[in-house]
Amino acid sequence: MLYARTTPAEKRAAFRERLDSGELLRLPGAFNPLSARLIERKGFDGVYISGAVLAADLGLPDIGLTTLSEVAGRGRQIARVTELPAIIDADTGFGEPMNVARTVQEIEDAGLAGLHIEDQVNPKRCGHLDGKQVVDAETATKRIRAAVDARRDPNLLVMARTDIRAAEGLDAATDRAKALVDAGADAIFPEAMRTLDEFAAMRAAVDVPLLANMTEFGKSELFSVQQLADVGMNIVIWPVSMLRISMGATGRALDELNEVGHLTGKLDEMQHRADLYDLLDYEAYNRFDTSVFNFRVER
Ligand SMILES: C[C@](O)(C(=O)O)[C@H](CC(=O)O)C(=O)O
Numbered sequence: 268m269l270y271a272r273t274t275p276a277e278k279r280a281a282f283r284e285r286l287d288s289g290e291l292l293r294l295p296g297a298f299n300p301l302s303a304r305l306i307e308r309k310g311f312d313g314v315y316i317s318g319a320v321l322a323a324d325l326g327l328p329d330i331g332l333t334t335l336s337e338v339a340g341r342g343r344q345i346a347r348v349t350e351l352p353a354i355i356d357a358d359t360g361f362g363e364p365m366n367v368a369r370t371v372q373e374i375e376d377a378g379l380a381g382l383h384i385e386d387q388v389n390p391k392r393c394g395h396l397d398g399k400q401v402v403d404a405e406t407a408t409k410r411i412r413a414a415v416d417a418r419r420d421p422n423l424l425v426m427a428r429t430d431i432r433a434a435e436g437l438d439a440a441t442d443r444a445k446a447l448v449d450a451g452a453d454a455i456f457p458e459a460m461r462t463l464d465e466f467a468a469m470r471a472a473v474d475v476p477l478l479a480n481m482t483e484f485g486k487s488e489l490f491s492v493q494q495l496a497d498v499g500m501n502i503v504i505w506p507v508s509m510l511r512i513s514m515g516a517t518g519r520a521l522d523e524l525n526e527v528g529h530l531t532g533k534l535d536e537m538q539h540r541a542d543l544y545d546l547l548d549y550e551a552y553n554r555f556d557t558s559v560f561n562f563r564v565e566r
């Protein structure tokens with residue numbers, strides 16, 4: 268009720284422990300706090316909070332227009348309603364290394380379990396689009412060093428994302444990953460890997476947890492959890508998928524409303540009122556006020 272019972276520090280410690288086991292953790296993207304509850308209910312290992320979703324939610328493209336306050340604020344709203352660890356997309360860290368340090372502290376204070384910072388230039392773009400540009404190794408490693416030095420909880424996961432694969436190829440990507448690990452990155456997010464062999468090459472190059480991004484309509488083939496586990500990945504995200512599915516369903520429902528004038532044919536696709544209330548733990552609010560939940564919702 269109200270908030271999760273697990274504290275941010277406990278979530279971070281638990282997430283680190285699971286990562287240390289070497290298994291593959293599954294983190295679907297939550298597009299709002301409520302969907303994070305559903306991700307938890309369905310038995311996933313964590314929640315991913317996508318910058319692309321955050322921007323899209325505000326009606327903006329994913330080009331670094333969202334501010335640190337918006338990102339940390341949304342992260343806080345999502346992280347606090349779930350017992351799961353939440354990892355957030357901090358884009359390029361919102362500025363110079365000193366800004367990166369502030370970003371890390373704000374995100375830590377917001378209760379997130381970890382974040383990733385990428386090596387794109389500003390204005391950044393989706394990692395699966397053409398024409399990306401990355402900063403040089405020195406700038407990229409400075410961002411990560413600043414991030415690592417700024418955290419107060421050593422369990423806050425500082426993940427370095429590299430976008431260099433698309434611009435300079437796989438060898439450049441493994442070199443960059445090694446440099447980012449040397450700078451203190453706890454984990455690596457190799458963006459826009461094309462094949463399982465590329466993920467495997469990254470696995471051979473570094474000894475820290477690796478994230479696989481299974482975003483649709485991009486550069487990577489959509490591999491299964493088993494395929495990614497087999498090449499040694501440790502975290503898999505479906506960052507925008509749940510938003511895409513929800514918006515797809517919403518579009519179809521609006522068409523139906525235009526065509527037939529009612530939504531009766533869509534009832535089976537809807538989350539039932541009873542399931543929504545269950546997810547919200549509505550009944551638990553009765554402990555404060557017995558008049559809050561003194562009714563029944565029939566199916
Ligand atoms: C992971 C990502 O950074 C995100 O913001 O969710 C995006 C996802 C996408 O745009 O499909 C990215 O891969 O750049």
Ligand SMILES: [Mg+2]
Nearest residue numbers: 317318319356
């Ligand atoms: Mg992003």
